Structures are given as C-alpha cells and as structure tokens.
Amino acid sequence: MGKWTRRGVLSAGVLGGTGLVIGIAVRPGNPTETAGHLVAGEGENLLHIYLKIDSENRATAILPHSEMGQGAQTALTQMLAEEMHADWDLMRFEEAPASAEYANMALGRGYLFKGVSFPDVVVPTVDGLMLNLADAIGMQVTGGSMSIRTTGQYFLRAAGASVREMLVKTASKAWGVPEIEIRTAQSMLYHDKSGRSAPYSEFAAAAAEMTPSSTPKLKKTSRFTVMGQSKPRHDIPSKVDGTAMFAMDVKRPGMVYAAVKRTPVAGGTLRRVDDSAARAMKGVIDVVKVGPSSAAGLVGSYSAGDTIAVVADSYWRAEKALAALKLEWNTEGKERVSSESIFEQFDRDITAGIDRANDVTMGDATAAFDSAATVLTADYRVPYLAHTCMEPPNATAEVSADRAEIWVGCQNPLGFRQHLAASLGLDVEQVTLHNYFMGGGFGRKSNADYALQAAMIAREVGRPVQMVYSRAEDIKQDFYRPAVQSRFKAGLDAAGKLVAWQNTYVDKHEPVEAPLIPYAVAAQDIGHVASPTHVPFGAWRSVDHSQHGFFTESFVDEAAHATGRDPYEFRAEMLKDKPRLLAVLNRVAKEADWGRPMEEGRGRGISLQESFGSIVGQVVEVTVSGGKTWVDRVVAVIDAGYAVSPDGTKAQIESGIIYGLSAAMYGEITIEDGAVAQSSFADYDAIRMHDSPAIETHIINSGAEMGGAGEPGTPGVAPALANAIFDATGKRVRTLPVIKADLRNDAEASPAVAALGA
C-alpha cells in the first residue's frame, strides 16, 4: 500500500494554504473491489464510491456527511442526481459507513490515488490547515458549512456525471451505436434513431466494471432541473412519527444504563468518592471511575477530566444512585476563578497588549487617528455559551479485549473511531462505529469525549452500556463558545467618513478572517492577544464569527450614529468596490422597507456578515417596552452563490437566526468557583414559540463560488438586534446577553414607576 505524501496531495490539486481550497482534479478509482461488499446489497451494483444502482433502477447516493438537522444529505443527492440525469423519484441516500475500507475510499483512495491509504496524521489532527484539506477531500467530517460547497460541488456532481458517461459508453457498446447518439433522461438511456431505450439498471453491472472518468462534463447552471428545486427532505417522514433512530434509541441485548458526572472544574480530578449508599440502591450494578481523556476536535483539541459513572438496570435508577454519591473533587487551583475574574484578566491583557499578533495592518492608523475629527472607543463583551443540543450527549458501547462497537450520533465518525481505538488500545479496524441521526450538533458533537466515556465504562463493566448525560451534565460538561472581550477605536473625518479602525480582542480560533471588516477603511489595525483560561473551548455554530459578527457590526453602527449617519447608507458607501456584498445589503434594506417610519418604542437595525463563503444581510425589528425587548421581525438575505435546495437554504437561515437570537437574548454561561454555574433550561434558556420572531428569508443566486448555509445565518442576528435596540431606545448594548441590559427609559426606571412594577 502506497504512502500519502504532501506532493501527492498537491499534485491532486488540493491547496491547503491558509484555508482556501482552490480546485481539485477528480481522479476516481474503481470502487467495486473494495467497497462493494460494504454498501451494495443483493441486486445492487456499486458504480462509484458515492453511487449504487439496484435492479429496480433505484439509485442510492452514499454520503460521507452526518445528518444533524441541516438537511444536507437531500441537497447532496440532488447534486448527484442532476449530473446523472436521474429520475428524482428513484433517488435514495444513505450515510457512508465508518469502516476501514470505506473510510479509506471516502478519504480519498477512490478519488485521488487508488490503493493509497489516507495519512493517519490527518484523522486525529483535524485542525487548521488540515481541517480544510480533510474537508476538501470529502472526509467524514460534518462542520464548517462544508458539505454542499466541497463534497457536493467537487465530488458528487462529478460522480453523477461520470456514472452517466459510463452508462452511455456501456449502452453504446451493447447497442452498437455511437455514444453521441445516446441521450439520457430520468434514469433512462435512449437511442432515438433505432427507438431503443433501457433503464440505467440494465447496464449498471457492466458499467460498474469501468473506471469512472476523471474529467466528466458537468452541466451549466442554466440547464439544472433538479438542483435549485426545493425537494422534500427524505428524512422528514421518519421525524414526524417517532420512527427516526437516534443513538439513544438503540437497544442491545443485555444492555445496562450509565449516568455520569464529570469533574465540575474542567480538567479536575476525583479526590474521594463514597459510593456505599449508591451501591446499596435498587438496580445498581457498578460504580465506575473513568480517567481523563484528550483528543483533537474539529477546531483545536480538547481534554476532559475524571468521570464517575453509576451503572444500573435502568437509567432512572442510575441517575438516582448518581445523586446519592458523596464526591470530593480537586479544583486544581481554579476555585477562585469566576466570570468576573476572567473578564478582569481579558481587560488587563488587552490593555497590556503583550505579544499582540496582528490580523490586519493597513495604512497609518496612528496618523489617521491624529487627524480624525471624531474618535470613539468602546469595549464589547460576550459570555461563554453552551450548545444545548436537544439530544443530550449519549453513546452506547460494547467493548471486549479485541474489539469495540459503538452506537453514537456524531459529526466526525472517522475521527471518533480513531480516538476510540487509540484510547482503548485497539487497532482502528477493531472498532466499529454506527452513526445515527444527531438530535442537534452545532459543533458539540465534533468532540469525541462522550463516546470515549461510554466506551470506557462499557469496558469496565464488561457489558453493553448506554451512557446518557443529564441536561445538567450537558450544560456543565460542554466545550464552550469562549467568553471574549474586544476593544475598538474608530476615527471619522469631518465629513463623517470612517478613516481609521483599531481593534484588539482576546482568544483567537477560527475562521481566521472572522474579526475582519469588509468596508473600505484606509487605516486598519486589527489584532489579538492571548489570554488563556481553563474553560474548555469548542466549535459553536459559526465559531469565531459568532462573537466578531456582533462586535464589528455593532461598532460600525456606533460609528454611523456618531456623526448622525444612516447606518445602512453608511455601510453602503464603504462597499462600492464589493458589489456582491453591496447587493445583499441593498436587497435586505429594500425587503425590510428600510426607512419606513416606526412607532415610538420600536426600532430596526441592520447587519452584514460574510462567513463560510456566503454573505448574509439582516434587518431586525424590535419593540422595547418596560425594559423588555421583543423581536418582532427578522428579514434576511443570503447569497450562497447558488442555492441547491432553496427551501433547505431558507430553513438553515431561519435556524441559524433563532440559534443566534437565543444566545443574544438569553445565553450566558458563567463561571463560579472555577465551575459552570448553569444546569438547566431554567437558567440557560432558549428562544421559544412565544418569543420567536417572524423570519423572512430571500435568496440571491449570484453565481459566485458556492458558500455554506448551516452557519452563516447565526453571526448577523446579534448585531442587528443590538442596533435595533439602539434605534428604539438610544441605549447601546455592548455586553450580551440582552436580557441583562437595563433598557428601561427614564420614566420606567424612576423609583415610583419601578415600585409600581414590583
């Protein structure tokens, strides 16, 4: 078996660099010899690693991405069906298995170098450059809003087109007619001159013997008939009648249940446990300690401290017994750390500016500030955030001396499998991972800690174990969107033009461009300082964009208002050389009827954010009364290049907006005595039906390079909300969540009125 080399990667046309994938030459291999037995059943022919056709002419797309709600699987299947000229009603899809043979193919063997195994180094260290590289080659990672724009755009369309070509070639030979005379439509082959026709299935077996072309001809956008249509999602019927399978719905013979508690102070250790009361309780089988774990996550790496688990014959009994444990934890010197002390540290480190690393240096900022007519400064802060997926982390595991099997819903099946093997001292081939629908992912389910816990517990007790987090455990043992402080200084000239922009923030992760502004400001100085804390970091829907979108688009708004400018026009003037961004901004202003007079107590705010290759503009309308904010309406415009499934794109934007709005309005994880203080939806709430706004989403198909949809809706809602609150009240929210800001007007805040309200 050959070795993967950097040269090999480059010659295949994948450029890692700083995060841009610049084109990929597709070199599919013949997959049937290695993958056929894994994914093709009776009567099915595997024509391509991503496609099989059965004797009834049904075609199944085999997709290397997980389903966590984003609906990408249906859209990916549309991309394949489009190029294959398939009958949509005959299309199905399934998730690729996370098994050695298939994994190697999914990771590039089939596409790049037949018979070459993917480098081990890429699997466990999926961060930075490697994240982009791995995503580009269709690894089984689901994140970074990547599925459509990489796997779909580069691989599945090519797969569909090359399969169609092979079927045409095979039919041409069998019928003795030139390829050019054969026409394909709706999963059928036609030779009009002779009146012959046949379903794809008739030639599937013969075509499966061929090697797919490396340069199939793709359709022009103007000829799409399946892409660009809102096809109903295939997974939805099972999600309305209770039959959809999530990992927690798995039941194994002899399975027992584990309730867990990990060290409250991240990275801590268990000092003492008195489990005598718990062990005496009904149904309790064992009390198990699991040591710390660490592994690479999608973005950065993570480590997790000691866990104590109670294993019982029912989850309820396990939970009850867990509560009966007497536990003492070591706090590792972190017992005095609080949110207040963390923000004091950020403030200190930003002021000191030690080892400040620059993201952008443009023009002469010092001179620009010196000559500015108006200079304004502000500090912005956001708190830690948990993910609170509706489905708490859980996994079911069976582990013996020489094999492990795990049932889990995760965003990175291959990475999880690798981590499990390493932690259990097994070869990767000895670990079987069954991936299920995720009840939400949002980045949380890219860290393998919960799968490892389940596997370690199962190994200890020697029986199949289903481990389930309580909601409190989910909130307290998350990997958090970091708390961040960001300090700004802006300079405006006498005409009210923004001429200087300075920004220093703490805690940089990805994407690297998140703190950048799209506006034409001649002098810019953007940089960051390190200010590490012990609170574990995790990728949270849109990652660094989630905070920087709020910071930059709020402060631009402040700059507009500082000289009495309209915040929409102020932005538009600085986007003259960015037509795509300007088009989104103009469209959202038009759709929201920007400038329409609003009643007293109401306000509107605008934001513009480019992330994950897509541009999103948002206008939020609010009513603020008695200090309470109601979000009435959100108008959004997305330019993702081309929307493969427009309703799916809209659903993602709606979802991203509500996720971002939940955080902006209510979301705050605080640290007390070194530990996370929150434990339930009562103290870490989300937007619900009664406070969810009407959302209108509009799509621009600009024809630009395709962007993502899962994340780009999230960053822009917090700033548009804060800008709307300013419009309504004259009060600038610089610290989230909004619910903690005092937005009462003078009359409402007066002692007499306050007393009436109380």
Added chain:
Amino acid sequence: MTTFTLNGEIRMVDTDPETPVLWVIREQLDLTGTKFGCGMAQCGACTIHVNGRAQRACITPIASLEGASVTTIEGLKGADGSLHSLQQAWIDHQVPQCGYCQSGQLMSAAALLADNPNPSDADIDTAMRGNVCRCGMYGRIRSAIKQVAGASFYDAMEGSQNG
C-alpha cells in the same frame, strides 16, 4: 404493578412506582419515539397525552397512570396507519431539522387542537411555549398548526382522528 392503556392497548408494568413513564415506555415497552431532553419538564421533548392532555413524561410517575389512557407519538397516526393531519402538515411545511424535539412538538400541538380547533396566535404561544426547538423551527411549526386548525378534529383521548 400499574395498569394503563397505551396507544389503545392495555399494558401492565411492574417497576418502582416513582419511575417516570418516559423511561418505562422507552426502556421496557420499546417505544422510543418519545424523547429525553431535560428530565425536568423544561423542554417538552417527552410530551405525551394522558387522558387527552399534554403532559411531560419525564416527570410523570408511572404509578400516577393507574387506569389512565396514554398516547405517545407512535399512537398519533390513525388506526389504519394514516398520518394525523398535523403530521402531514409537518411534512408539507418541512418542519423538522434534527427532528429530536418534534415528537413532543406534535403531541403538544395535537392536544391544543383537540381542545381548541381554531387557536389564535396567542393560544399557540401558550400551548407551545413549553416545547424547545434548538433548530428554531417555530415559524414552520406555527404555519403547520394553522394549516390544520379548524380543518380536522382529533380526539387525543381516543387516539383516533375524525374527518
């Protein structure tokens, strides 16, 4: 021993009387459509019908169900297997994303419409505010409920649907 009717069938369960029915139906009766979301009646993922009323299974002790009629998401379809009009509306509006909360959302909505076939927006707010959807599909849920409102009558207590 607790005896109750589950989706039209009489079931007898012998377990700790305080065990929440959520775990009884999931672990012992193998009906996994009802989901665990918080265990504290704060998210609605486990919503079932008890004598026609929406109730959170995660805080409903099994012993409290003696003689009760319980419907879960698996019992929402008609006896002939046809979808409840809300289930069809959920598909029409492409409501679910991850889908994990949707059993609970549907059960809350079905109980609402059984009680109030033509709910106002405020009625929908009140009936549905106990159900969290982290994918944020509230707008689609509201549209789907409105599509069905007034168009059909569902007797949650009987677990069947009439025109």
